[in-house]
Amino acid sequence: MTMLTVSVYRYNPDTDDKPYMQDFQVDTEGRDLMVLNVIMMIQEQDASVVFRRSCREGVCGSDGVNMNGRNGLTCITPLSQVVKNNKLVLRPLPGLPVIRDLIVDMQMFYRQYESIQPYLQNNTTPPAIERLQSPEDRDKLDGLYECILCACCSTSCPSFWWNPDKFVGPAGLLQAYRFLADSRDEYTKERLARLDDPFSVFRCRGIMNCVSVCPKGLNPTHAIGKIREMLMTQAT
Amino acid sequence: MVTMITNLGRSGLSDWLVQRISAVVLALYTLFLVAYVLFHPGLDYLTWSALFESTAMRIFTLAALLSIAAHAWIGLWTIFTDYVKCTRLRLVLQVVVVLALFTFVIWSVQVLWGA
Numbered sequence: 001m002t003m004l005t006v007s008v009y010r011y012n013p014d015t016d017d018k019p020y021m022q023d024f025q026v027d028t029e030g031r032d033l034m035v036l037n038v039i040m041m042i043q044e045q046d047a048s049v050v051f052r053r054s055c056r057e058g059v060c061g062s063d064g065v066n067m068n069g070r071n072g073l074t075c076i077t078p079l080s081q082v083v084k085n086n087k088l089v090l091r092p093l094p095g096l097p098v099i100r101d102l103i104v105d106m107q108m109f110y111r112q113y114e115s116i117q118p119y120l121q122n123n124t125t126p127p128a129i130e131r132l133q134s135p136e137d138r139d140k141l142d143g144l145y146e147c148i149l150c151a152c153c154s155t156s157c158p159s160f161w162w163n164p165d166k167f168v169g170p171a172g173l174l175q176a177y178r179f180l181a182d183s184r185d186e187y188t189k190e191r192l193a194r195l196d197d198p199f200s201v202f203r204c205r206g207i208m209n210c211v212s213v214c215p216k217g218l219n220p221t222h223a224i225g226k227i228r229e230m231l232m233t234q235a236t
Numbered sequence: 237m238v239t240m241i242t243n244l245g246r247s248g249l250s251d252w253l254v255q256r257i258s259a260v261v262l263a264l265y266t267l268f269l270v271a272y273v274l275f276h277p278g279l280d281y282l283t284w285s286a287l288f289e290s291t292a293m294r295i296f297t298l299a300a301l302l303s304i305a306a307h308a309w310i311g312l313w314t315i316f317t318d319y320v321k322c323t324r325l326r327l328v329l330q331v332v333v334v335l336a337l338f339t340f341v342i343w344s345v346q347v348l349w350g351a
């Protein structure tokens with residue numbers, strides 16, 4: 001028997017006055033399981049523990065959780081990466097309202113995503129088949145389009161914690177740049193004008209928490225720097 | 237797009253630029269003063285006041301003062317809007333800071349160009 005102590009954040013607004021931590025003992029048989037497997041074993045012990053997950057292979061982005069103080073996707077995070085002193089603490093993503101246990105309300109996150117207009121805008125009549133891009137232009141989207149909107153980055157960003165209604169946050173800004181960088185989009189000027197206030201982009205303080213947690217290895221800070229550069233070029 | 241009326245410039249970009257430029261001015265001014273003191277061991281009142289007699293030094297000092305005012309305002313405005321969620325308290329703090337910075341600038345001009 002190789003027992004692991006897992007401390008889980010519990011909160012059910014219907015029955016609990018306030019959140020509390022509940023300890024579970026899980027027998028891992030010495031295997032280096034993914035954290036998601038461990039949560040599922042916990043659910044076998046206590047079916048009232050709830051969490052989100054879907055693809056279990058790091059593609060859907062639904063199981064972002066704070067594991068021993070670090071945000072990540074439970075399905076692709078092996079125990080060996082997060083467990084310290086045989087103990088694992090699981091909490092919901094910080095900074096967003098908790099719906100129940102490990103499930104957070106992502107509305108503020110999605111609202112910021114919506115604010116950057118995450119779709120191509122182009123008024124030129126489309127050609128018969130499709131709008132083409134040169135391979136070089138297509139390359140500019142690498143490192144941007146891969147985002148799965150898991151919110152691990154934005155919910156580890158202090159600037160997003162303090163102003164989730166005004167600061168777009170790393171995930172939204174990475175996507176903002178994805179459309180600014182796209183050769184098929186014609187609304188660059190309008191997009192930049194929507195970002196040029198003291199909060200949307202400029203509340204980023206370059207702390208780089210976003211970069212250090214992104215499970216897809218993306219770099220929102222770099223994209224934010226690019227947006228600043230574009231704003232600067234446009235204004236001077 | 238978030239609209240605010242209390243930040244220094246009208247756009248995030250201008251605040252950001254002013255913050256960086258004022259930082260450079262302040263760094264240069266600090267380096268200059270430190271170097272001046274190091275190269276003048278046994279510095280006395282006459283040399284020191286002669287330094288501030290020259291127009292170039294006065295302009296440099298005024299630039300540093302204005303930089304402090306702008307830099308401090310942008311920095312503190314950011315901190316207040318991050319951490320002070322009560323609007324009334326935030327407004328009071330902002331007014332206090334503006335008055336203090338305004339006083340410092342006027343007072344320093346008086347010191348520089350006064351008798």
Ligand code: SF4
Nearest residue numbers: 147148150151153214
């Ligand atoms: S940038 Fe990375 S951490 Fe942020 S939402 Fe996208 S995939 Fe998740």
Ligand code: SF4
Nearest residue numbers: 157204205207208210
């Ligand atoms: S670099 Fe910017 S967006 Fe990323 S965590 Fe830091 S403040 Fe947030």
Ligand code: FES
Nearest residue numbers: 054055056061075
């Ligand atoms: S379950 Fe889909 S990313 Fe983890």
